[in-house]
Amino acid sequence: FGDPYGPKANKVRWVAEGVVDGIWQYGNALGVPNIGGDIVFNESFDDNCLVNVVSLGIVRRDQIIRSRAPPAAGEGGYDVILVGKPTDSSGLGGVTFASEALREEDEETNRGAVQIPDPFLKNVLFKANADLFALVRAEGIEIGFKDLGGGGFTCATSEMGSAGGFGMEINLDDMHKAADFPAEVLSIAETQERFLIVSPPELRQRILKIYNEDWDLPNVYEGARASVVGKINTGDRFTVTYKGETVCDVPIQHLTGGIRYQRLEIPRAIRLTEPQVEEPSDYNAVLLKILRSPNIASREHVYRYYDTEVMGNAVIRPGEADAGLIAPVRGEKFGVALATDSNPFYGRISPFWGGATAVAEAMRNVAAIGARRPSGSSGKE
Known part of the structure; x- marks a missing residue:
């Protein structure tokens, strides 16, 4: 979401509240547990939010x-x-x-x-x-x-x-x-x-x-x-x-293959340099600034709207750790750990490394609750 304390604060809060309402109203009624997630506020998203959804299901390979x-x-x-x-x-x-x-x-x-x-x-x-x-x-x-x-x-x-x-x-x-x-x-x-x-x-x-x-x-x-x-x-x-009329008659690939055209473009403005952070003169002021940031605030106000108990397979719920854990198959002693993370601030320096650090953070969070790669897995899946 955008900056809830910035110049477009009212709009940002209106969008954020609408997103949360939409997720819980549909997900709870449908019976899908919400096991975890991540929220980041940054002025880059003042005009439109970005909501990525990860939906996990289990199916036998021969029944796909x-x-x-x-x-x-x-x-x-x-x-x-x-x-x-x-x-x-x-x-x-x-x-x-x-x-x-x-x-x-x-x-x-x-x-x-x-x-x-x-x-x-x-x-x-x-x-x-x-x-x-x-x-x-x-x-x-x-x-x-x-x-x-x-x-x-x-x-x-x-x-x-x-x-x-x-x-x-x-x-x-x-x-x-x-x-x-x-x-x-x-x-x-x-x-x-x-x-x-x-x-x-x-x-x-x-x-x-x-x-x-x-x-x-x-x-x-x-x-x-x-x-x-x-x-x-x-x-x-x-x-x-x-x-009684033919309203469409085209090669089917024309609908699915996309088109090629030359976009007008300008060089990307990518920073590609790490910020130089000087030693702060007042650590108390730095601490207060950090504590005021919505990016470290409790997310309980959001996830308390979401039903985590439906299906009865939640083991670690939002707020209990930095990753969620479900036991999806009754009677089986294995679980599935899930975490989603992001770092839009590093994405400004390098989109590639911003994405890489987000994945690495999610991996650390699932590892922190004891998750490990299944035996026999190459790690390339």
């Missing part, structure tokens, strides 16, 4: 489901299934908005770019997804699965097809939607709580039954469901039709 169309998808004409909330106009341009300077007076103007979350629906979707994964494991069938995030529906579909080396045909008429929005809104709105599945046609009815009947999504959230919205093909085109 990848976010790409599987190899058999092209010849098999696999279905493209959209699951979750009805697509609306929320989050439209959300990725661009997230990179802009935040101003409290623009809150109403930017409201449409902010996604509207529903953690209860997400919780139900997680359970339904678990049933889907159990089904494909039992059948021995490979599927593709992806969460919809930045860029919305078009980003998720094109990435799934392109990653598998296939084209895709989409019909927006088949998409469950909150209203009769234009094609461009349906394509790039960042409506929350949505997933994309690429699966063989023979599983279609069973997958739809899991979401629409077994977990009854339409009655959990108005308009929520699973819908078949397209199919995979062996070509390289990404085509979208809506109301």
Whole structure:
């Protein structure tokens, strides 16, 4: 965050409070324990904050489901299934908005770019997804699965097809939607709580039954469901039709490969020299200055909002050490230590060494609570 005592203090505090509220309101309701973190205040972030999130999950290696169309998808004409909330106009341009300077007076103007979350629906979707994964494991069938995030529906579909080396045909008429929005809104709105599945046609009815009947999504959230919205093909085109018209027909790689252009640039202003610190004449004044800094203040005011006990696997919680520890597998005598750290001050001297020192600090913090590399690990993972 920015400097809470600087010239933009009111804005910095407004942003910080909003971030904390957003994290605890969604995370607590979803049932995800918050095990630790780090907060640094610096005037470099007065206009916009930077929030990095580390989310840890455990899955058996032979049960990993990848976010790409599987190899058999092209010849098999696999279905493209959209699951979750009805697509609306929320989050439209959300990725661009997230990179802009935040101003409290623009809150109403930017409201449409902010996604509207529903953690209860997400919780139900997680359970339904678990049933889907159990089904494909039992059948021995490979599927593709992806969460919809930045860029919305078009980003998720094109990435799934392109990653598998296939084209895709989409019909927006088949998409469950909150209203009769234009094609461009349906394509790039960042409506929350949505997933994309690429699966063989023979599983279609069973997958739809899991979401629409077994977990009854339409009655959990108005308009929520699973819908078949397209199919995979062996070509390289990404085509979208809506109301009888083709609204998009491009090589799928054009959507995922990015573009090249020459940016206007100036030499980077990197210091690359260590500061020369003179012997202070008044250590009492130095101590008082340090104690006034928000960067050494207690973080309890923040982490007390977060639920650390949900799931019942927390061993070392925020405030008890400089790293968190969970025991994720019941009955097994091993834990996972986590720490996140940063040093924006050193980043001004050298971005590379600023990043390196942040990683080194996190390593020291997990080592300090007794964590060590698993036996048999090379340390290169």
